[in-house]
Amino acid sequence: MRIQNYQQHLKTVTSKKLDTSFKELHSQLSELHEAASAEAGTQREIMVEWKAKLNSGSFQQALNEMLALFTPVRWAYEDLSHEYDEDKGSLSVETDGIAVDKLLNTAELNTLTLACFLLCAPRVETRLRMLILDDSLQNMDEMTVTTIARGIGRLMTLWKRTGLEDWRLVIMLHGEENIERFRREIPCAVYFLPWLSPAQNQGKDNPPEIHVEESRYKKLLHIRHLVEGA
Numbered sequence: 768m769r770i771q772n773y774q775q776h777l778k779t780v781t782s783k784k785l786d787t788s789f790k791e792l793h794s795q796l797s798e799l800h801e802a803a804s805a806e807a808g809t810q811r812e813i814m815v816e817w818k819a820k821l822n823s824g825s826f827q828q829a830l831n832e833m834l835a836l837f838t839p840v841r842w843a844y845e846d847l848s849h850e851y852d853e854d855k856g857s858l859s860v861e862t863d864g865i866a867v868d869k870l871l872n873t874a875e876l877n878t879l880t881l882a883c884f885l886l887c888a889p890r891v892e893t894r895l896r897m898l899i900l901d902d903s904l905q906n907m908d909e910m911t912v913t914t915i916a917r918g919i920g921r922l923m924t925l926w927k928r929t930g931l932e933d934w935r936l937v938i939m940l941h942g943e944e945n946i947e948r949f950r951r952e953i954p955c956a957v958y959f960l961p962w963l964s965p966a967q968n969q970g971k972d973n974p975p976e977i978h979v980e981e982s983r984y985k986k987l988l989h990i991r992h993l994v995e996g997a
Contacts, residue, residue, distance in 0.1 A: 833882035836918030839910045874906040899937045920953035955982040
């Protein structure tokens with residue numbers, strides 16, 4: 768009799784726990800479903816706005832203007848055009864009727880990707896308001912890197928005039944030559960990291976210091992003020 772009572776009590780407790788767990792799981796799944804529905808709605812709104820921009824031609828014009836800033840001797844290139852496939856949800860980019868991946872080299876494709884990113888990324892609201900580029904100058908020669916540095920400087924000036932002045936751009940570079948080219952062209956702070964990974968300094972009593980220098984562009988501005996004041 769006691770064993771039967773114990774078994775019955777065990778079944779009752781187990782069923783209550785399962786019922787409680789199910790209710791908690793159902794609540795969590797409901798919250799996830801609401802969040803997923805809200806995200807899907809946001810994505811639909813973004814796609815509607817995106818297609819409107821594509822159909823109006825404003826994106827194509829802005830992209831060609833960005834490439835004009837980032838490409839040396841841009842007059843030698845044809846403007847880009849695009850076509851949006853609604854069924855696949857993909858965007859194809861062409862120049863002179865030829866797909867860009869069949870016509871442009873790796874450096875030119877990287878420049879195109881960089882232009883698209885800098886053009887579109889600030890439209891996505893984030894709390895940090897920061898864009899990070901990790902070694903995005905691969906396969907680019909000296910003239911292209913210098914041109915891109917000047918183009919980014921002009922873009923940042925435009926940001927200040929269009930309500931994006933609080934956005935920050937972090938550019939991570941591995942070659943000293945490219946660092947110097949950016950330091951000459953845009954106002955910035957240069958941080959020399961003495962490690963390949965921060966994990967290398969874990970547990971060390973005296974981790975290496977990060978050396979910071981100003982851009983050479985600021986020094987040129989000081990010289991200009993001295994010349995103008997003379």
